[in-house]
Amino acid sequence: MSEKVDRDEDFEAFLRRRSMLPGHGGPAAADHEPPGDLDDIVLRKARQAITQPPQMPLYKAPRWALPVALAATILLTFSILLNVSLNTRRNAAASRNSPAAPAAALTKRAPAPIPPPPAAEPARESQLAAATVTTAQAAKSAAPMAKSREDNAARASESAGATRDPQVWLKHINALRAAGHEVQADAELRRFRAAFPDYSVPPASEPTK
Amino acid sequence: MTQDDDGELMLRYARGDMRAFETLYGRHRAALYRYLSRHTRNLETASDLFQEVWSKVIVSRERYEPRAQFRTFLYRIAHNCFIDYCRRTAVRHENSPAQEEDWEGSFPGPEQERPDARAEQAQMMARYRAAIAALPAEQRDVFLLYEESGLSLEEIASISSVGMETAKSRLRYAVAKLRAALGSDEPSTQAMPFPAPVQEPGT
Numbered sequence A: 001m002s003e004k005v006d007r008d009e010d011f012e013a014f015l016r017r018r019s020m021l022p023g024h025g026g027p028a029a030a031d032h033e034p035p036g037d038l039d040d041i042v043l044r045k046a047r048q049a050i051t052q053p054p055q056m057p058l059y060k061a062p063r064w065a066l067p068v069a070l071a072a073t074i075l076l077t078f079s080i081l082l083n084v085s086l087n088t089r090r091n092a093a094a095s096r097n098s099p100a101a102p103a104a105a106l107t108k109r110a111p112a113p114i115p116p117p118p119a120a121e122p123a124r125e126s127q128l129a130a131a132t133v134t135t136a137q138a139a140k141s142a143a144p145m146a147k148s149r150e151d152n153a154a155r156a157s158e159s160a161g162a163t164r165d166p167q168v169w170l171k172h173i174n175a176l177r178a179a180g181h182e183v184q185a186d187a188e189l190r191r192f193r194a195a196f197p198d199y200s201v202p203p204a205s206e207p208t209k
Numbered sequence B: 001m002t003q004d005d006d007g008e009l010m011l012r013y014a015r016g017d018m019r020a021f022e023t024l025y026g027r028h029r030a031a032l033y034r035y036l037s038r039h040t041r042n043l044e045t046a047s048d049l050f051q052e053v054w055s056k057v058i059v060s061r062e063r064y065e066p067r068a069q070f071r072t073f074l075y076r077i078a079h080n081c082f083i084d085y086c087r088r089t090a091v092r093h094e095n096s097p098a099q100e101e102d103w104e105g106s107f108p109g110p111e112q113e114r115p116d117a118r119a120e121q122a123q124m125m126a127r128y129r130a131a132i133a134a135l136p137a138e139q140r141d142v143f144l145l146y147e148e149s150g151l152s153l154e155e156i157a158s159i160s161s162v163g164m165e166t167a168k169s170r171l172r173y174a175v176a177k178l179r180a181a182l183g184s185d186e187p188s189t190q191a192m193p194f195p196a197p198v199q200e201p202g203t
Helices: A002-017 A036-051 A065-097 A101-109 A122-134 A136-141 A143-161 A166-178 A182-195 B003-014 B018-040 B043-059 B070-089 B097-104 B115-133 B137-149 B153-160 B164-183
Strands: none
Touching: A002 B164, A036 B018, A036 B043, A166 A182, B003 B018, B003 B070, B018 B043, B018 B070, B018 B137, B043 B070, B070 B137, B070 B153, B115 B137, B115 B164, B137 B153, B137 B164, B153 B164
């Protein structure tokens, strides 16, 4: 019992003195202090911390920069989209109202037409008929070549048919029939009808039954 | 200027007053150094931790708010720095001969000029330090905080994250063991390490 009381008294004494060492004034007298160079290091660090300016980034955007940049981006994007949309609608309306629009559109879509061969004049037509008559024999001998040439000519005349004078074309057909080139004349007639479907063909140009 | 002005000194230092810091540092440097050197029993380690503690004080000057005593703030940092040091190094406080020699030679007594008095004091200090080193880590921490920092038991309990009664109980046990060790002729020299950090389940 007395031992416990002694221990309590010791403890209370320690709480008052804050030192276990007898004969010493307190902890400060019992031990040592930090060396001077350690003091210098700490004080130098403390001085540097308040004398050196805080390291600032090269550029610090103000607080309002981000929202303003976002708003500007959205506005710009919206205006570009609106402008593109309005232009598209305006062009579409203009193309609907314009009378030449279908042709222009057709021109845009179709390839450029092959320039037609020059329209044959009457004199030239007769020369051509004569030449055809004189070379008929040679043409017969060279039938395959003539055939291919015929096809080429047919294609050329087909493309040229749209712009050829129908009366001149019919005269040419008649001349072919007169020269006895019925096959050529029939082919020309078919092309003529394809080019001018509403044109009434005179009986002279019709194939002989 | 009284101890109560520590917080104000810290605020003045945060505003750029170096003299305020010098005053503050002068007040606490010795006790803090003793706290760390007794804990680590290695002057080099104590010096490193001492620098670390003051560096943290310097860095945290802008955030400092004098809600509690500056000493509480300072020794909380010191306590945490020491705990971190123990975890980093998984330190076991066995004293090497070189450390003991370093330790012994660094304590000049007030009666150093008298050889017999010096020998007597050195002997007592050796037993005292050995007895402190032999304390369980929690008891040693509470004891050193109480002896060196001048903090109340309530503040020490707050720093150690324990209740006040626990802190007082640890201190009572520490004092009893030190009393017993100082009264005996053969002080214990086996150091008691800080317990390893408790692993959370699942980690």
